[in-house]
Amino acid sequence: MTLEVKNITFSFNGRKLFESTSAVFEKSKIYAIVGPNGSGKTTFLKILLSLIKPNSGSIIYEGKEIKSFSHLHKAKTFAYLPQIPCFNPEETLWEIVRRGEYPHKRIPPPPRPLSLRKEIAEKYLELENLWNRKMETLSGGEVQRGIISRIIIQDSPVMVFDEPLNHLDLRHRLKLFELFEKMKQEGKIIIYAVHDFNMSLEYDHHILVIDKKGNLKQLTGKEGEIAETLRQIYGVDFKIAKTENKFYYFPFIRKE
Amino acid sequence: MRKTFFLIAIFFLLLFVALFLFLPDSLEPQLKMKFIFKIRLPEVLAAVITGMALGFSGLALQTVLRNDLADPYVLGISGGSCLGVTLSILFFGISGSGFVFRTASSLIFGILSLFLIMKISGSSPEKLLLLGVLSNIFFATLARALTLSLKPSEITSINHFLLGFISPLSFYEILFSLVLFFILLIPLFYMGNEIDILSFSDDESKTIGVNVKKTRILTILIASVLSSLVVSIAGMIGFVGLMVPHISRFFSTNDFKKLFISSALIGPSIILFAYAFTKAVNLKVVIPIGLYINLFGALFFIYLFVRKGFSNDA
Numbered sequence: 338m339t340l341e342v343k344n345i346t347f348s349f350n351g352r353k354l355f356e357s358t359s360a361v362f363e364k365s366k367i368y369a370i371v372g373p374n375g376s377g378k379t380t381f382l383k384i385l386l387s388l389i390k391p392n393s394g395s396i397i398y399e400g401k402e403i404k405s406f407s408h409l410h411k412a413k414t415f416a417y418l419p420q421i422p423c424f425n426p427e428e429t430l431w432e433i434v435r436r437g438e439y440p441h442k443r444i445p446p447p448p449r450p451l452s453l454r455k456e457i458a459e460k461y462l463e464l465e466n467l468w469n470r471k472m473e474t475l476s477g478g479e480v481q482r483g484i485i486s487r488i489i490i491q492d493s494p495v496m497v498f499d500e501p502l503n504h505l506d507l508r509h510r511l512k513l514f515e516l517f518e519k520m521k522q523e524g525k526i527i528i529y530a531v532h533d534f535n536m537s538l539e540y541d542h543h544i545l546v547i548d549k550k551g552n553l554k555q556l557t558g559k560e561g562e563i564a565e566t567l568r569q570i571y572g573v574d575f576k577i578a579k580t581e582n583k584f585y586y587f588p589f590i591r592k593e
Numbered sequence: 594m595r596k597t598f599f600l601i602a603i604f605f606l607l608l609f610v611a612l613f614l615f616l617p618d619s620l621e622p623q624l625k626m627k628f629i630f631k632i633r634l635p636e637v638l639a640a641v642i643t644g645m646a647l648g649f650s651g652l653a654l655q656t657v658l659r660n661d662l663a664d665p666y667v668l669g670i671s672g673g674s675c676l677g678v679t680l681s682i683l684f685f686g687i688s689g690s691g692f693v694f695r696t697a698s699s700l701i702f703g704i705l706s707l708f709l710i711m712k713i714s715g716s717s718p719e720k721l722l723l724l725g726v727l728s729n730i731f732f733a734t735l736a737r738a739l740t741l742s743l744k745p746s747e748i749t750s751i752n753h754f755l756l757g758f759i760s761p762l763s764f765y766e767i768l769f770s771l772v773l774f775f776i777l778l779i780p781l782f783y784m785g786n787e788i789d790i791l792s793f794s795d796d797e798s799k800t801i802g803v804n805v806k807k808t809r810i811l812t813i814l815i816a817s818v819l820s821s822l823v824v825s826i827a828g829m830i831g832f833v834g835l836m837v838p839h840i841s842r843f844f845s846t847n848d849f850k851k852l853f854i855s856s857a858l859i860g861p862s863i864i865l866f867a868y869a870f871t872k873a874v875n876l877k878v879v880i881p882i883g884l885y886i887n888l889f890g891a892l893f894f895i896y897l898f899v900r901k902g903f904s905n906d907a
Contacts, residue, residue: 424792
């Protein structure tokens, strides 16, 4: 079960974002997409979800082009957390999250019952006291956790999150990554955009950096090489820190 | 559940009042039943259909456009429809332009007006509302200007249309309205889940599996046909479509299908109340119910606007 991106090209407002981008995402793996502001992280995710049509190239899931999928088939393949979710603030969290069940309302029935999916979301995202609250009464982080649970309810094999760590406190960031681990064990493909990738390194996610030509490069190699790649992409220097047997990278600006 | 019973009770109470109370004083006792069946019943049926159609139309538009201030009147559908009805009366006379023809003409102009406004305003809710209100004034004034050459009696009937006036419907008109009504309501009710999901962004709705374009256009189309039907029955009654969903939300959860059912009771209740009120005041001149409704509705609109601003996102 793989998701394949083949030779995607895309320009926006005369600017070439992707010149010929290809990537392969495999099941039971977690991918973090990083890159500076405006490098095309969101655009890439939207192309993946066929919300934006690329100028050329194709997205292939299990050997079939996504283009040919029906709306419902797409929803049963992908679930998506946008960077800025939109909802009616007067509704309760559960009223909103429950709609993630929509693609499963028709036959065939979902692989596992709604109650089980709700339980998983509730446990990892700590939502037990939030379900019946109106959205307008929730804090930014609570809204974020709430909307993430809709993706868990939808339960699609490919889960795409655009900056899921936004507004989350440190504890809930860890909890979310634990939830990702759980989804990974269940065979999902998880793809998310993120800025601070040190926690992604901690969890051994596959880190893909978007370079100037829009290519996705896996962040691998010796720690020195990685720091150099990061320096070129972000235009700032990186300190390397080591704990046990892992390396982390912290940006800094060199004083004259 | 208790709230729903309350709504049902209110509805039937108003139905009873509108049908049986405030009869003309001069009426002879033996003619009472005849008056009720021949005059009151057709008017009350027209009032019920009007209220339901406006409520459904407002509810559908508010959800798919993600705008709490949307309603067929505010969006300019009613204004366009009114011009359509006026034109058909102008060309074929009030009796010559059949009800079906009036509805069709009202629909064509209503939809034209809405799509024109949506085209110009793009996705901006501010522009949508302002243009809608402006186009209502424009079309209503145009309609009035067109009627200046008419005989005074015809002007009065067109003025009634522009203000919102319940007039008795013939058996066939009621039959036609009811059939059209149910043909439209079934798909609207059936699309409930999709309409609910459209309260999310388009991207989210698409990834949840909804055909956004199809659902939105179909819903707007149904809402427009409903409001055109209202205009051809009762003229331009404003703000009912705006008020009904807000009152419904007070009585039930934010679920389109549940709101749909409470709207079916609240919309007619508002119109029936206004109708009974016009009968109760019993003035020498006939006052179109639209007058009362517009007065009250405009205040409601101001209240919502002050509380919420232009749109849900704000």
